[in-house]
Amino acid sequence: MTESLHTVTTMPTARHSGCPFDPPKELIEAREHGPISRFPFPDGHQGWLVTGYDLVRAVLADPRFSSRKELMRHHPLIDYGDIEVPPAPPGEFLLMDEPRHGRYRRPLVGKFTVRRMRLLTERVEQITADHLDAMEKAGPQVDLVTAFAKPIPAIVICELLGVPYEDRGFFQENIDKFLGGEVGDEELIAAYTATQNYLAELVAAKRANPTDDVLSDLLDSNLTDEELQGMALILLSAGFDTTANMLALGTFALLRNPEQLAALRADPTLTDRAVEELLRYLSVAKQFYRVALEDVELGGQTIRAGTTVILSLNTADRDPERFADPHVLDLRRQDGGHLAFGHGIHQCLGQQLARVEMRVAFPALLNRFPTLRLAVPAEEVALRPETADIYGVKSLPVTWDA
Template identity: 60%
Template sequence: MTEAEAISLPTVRPTPFDPPADLAKLRETRPITPLAYPDGHQGWLVTSHALVREVLADRRFSARSELRHIPIPQAAQGPARPAPPGMFLSNDPPVHTRYRHLLTGEFTVRRMRLLTERIEEITKRQLDLMERQGPPADLVRMFAGPVPAVVICELLGVPDQDRERFQAEAVTLMRPDSSQEQKISAFLAVQAHMKELVLAKRAKPTDDLLSGLTRSDLTDEELANIGFMLLGAGLDTTANMLALGTFALLRHPDQLAVLRSEPDKAEQVVEELLRYLSIIPFLVRTALEDAELGGELVRAGQTVTISIPAANRDPGRFPDPDTLDLRRHSGGHVGFGHGVHQCIGQQLARVEMQAGFPALFARFPSLRLAVEPGEVPLRTDMLIYGVHSLPVTWDVV
């Protein structure tokens, strides 16, 4: 690999729902290609479904935060540091394994299904509020944001009065254009709130995830960081899938008709939306040793950027991948990652979306955009893609 060969990560989307067109070209011609990072690092970009899964499953590629380089300039702020205790997503086994094992029992398919009734109640309550307010409404503020926020806060045991503050601080941390000082301030604030919450749970446990974890050997710092990490992930990802998914369905009326006529296929609908939209633009891993990948030699210390949207639109895995097809069986997508770091909260996110989409369109059969599609503000400035707001309206009967 020479410096002249390296490209920058493509980021310009041709439509609100399609990934950058250059990703498809790279996947066809050079699925592992040299990538230039904003800090001067020379690494790699992987775009095929097979190679993405290979990297994510290979223990030679590390998730440790102090080793990685970030491919977009907005997020490449400050020197890379080791993850704080408890931040297991940015650690490798065996450290990662210890934390993951403690949490696995809290996020099983069975437990998430037991939560379905409560999630349906929360969904109904938000739709009631939205209906009482009347059209037009911002779907992000009235529905897509509040539902996962209430669910994850209830799961963690966050008091009602603290939820809005936690959410605002989590958004500050997620914004790539937040300054380093703003991110540090928000992180310290959330950490302080979480430590207070952990102490409260230790003193008076309740029926929630944090209370359960206080019975382990985790320190207060570890518990606070785990809680913070789960809070941020639970707030932002599902909220953006609900909002962007609604936008996509409104712009594909033939597919919306499928959801309305076959509400029992909500699981299949959600998997296809996860594949098609791919709101996580990339993951990064760093080679711990020299490794051959797709016919190229990745040197120890080089960071590999993994394009989730490119992998999920790979025609070698998904026929006609650029078409939203709610009757498609989309198993095998990497919307939640793959391997030991696959999203631990994926079942919770699935239950929220399986409840949310059918309920929304059943309550508002005439739901439609209240602005022109080009006026919907897209989250191209954020690490997790979606919409900042989604103005909608409906006919009042």
């Protein structure tokens, strides 16, 4: 170990109100000291914080680092004492390693191919147009989060999984509660339990009367109802929350970068590249956790078996050794390869679906409302609390010329 090795003593959470798109400055400073830092957890566990692109990508691809829930006994903000964490429930494969992870992921891979997601484009366009019509009718001032960013991915993922249209509001409300970081433990548990109970009933209903959807397609597998329920929870929450926050926060970022916004409006061929750049620039899934299963050399340091590693995706995607002018939003950027969807066996299964939704929604919104702008000063836009797993805005008041 070198004496100059940097230590981050507490996990920084505050973002500057004038520039809410940048990672906390302490994380950026940690990356400037080097790609890996010591991190003492509140319970005394000596862990690591990885902020450099190459090392984050390496850990995500290395099977010597585990995603298993029962090994994640350390939290950067909370001392849980001696509480033992149980393994992930059946079907919730994001918190599992192989071979359990593959048992659940493999049946889903064919459901989220690039081709299949592109076939959804026409339906996404219709859903988007319907909400733009409603915005125009209700406007000229609306909260973009509730009028646009949340309902579009909620409807799309519910339709994919076969959730009845009239129940989508139930999901949107409860997923907001247990992922949004704004409710107390009691309310969070109640929302999670309500969602689980509903999914159990939904799986049973599909068994009795299959329909044309992903959940019904999985009935022919050897998966149990409990496993299907857990898989549905992962798909619903991931397919809704991340995309909703990208649509809202991405629009906010574009409105704060008028030259980039004008370039996108003027050149529709920039759309695909713009989506990738917004994903890199915002990296709304801020960090992942891994636990070393054996001693591993990483960045010149020995990560001992059983040690927790925090992977800072938002600083990795702002790494100056990987991206030129990393803190600049540049929709014409050529150096791609961001980690916003992760990497390795746990790379986001629904990334192509998210891309389709963003490629449709951003240009449709900007073209429908050429004078779209914030309805409040940027400093007054309410940000999602840093305790939320996914970063974003709570509300985004926008207006336009009628």
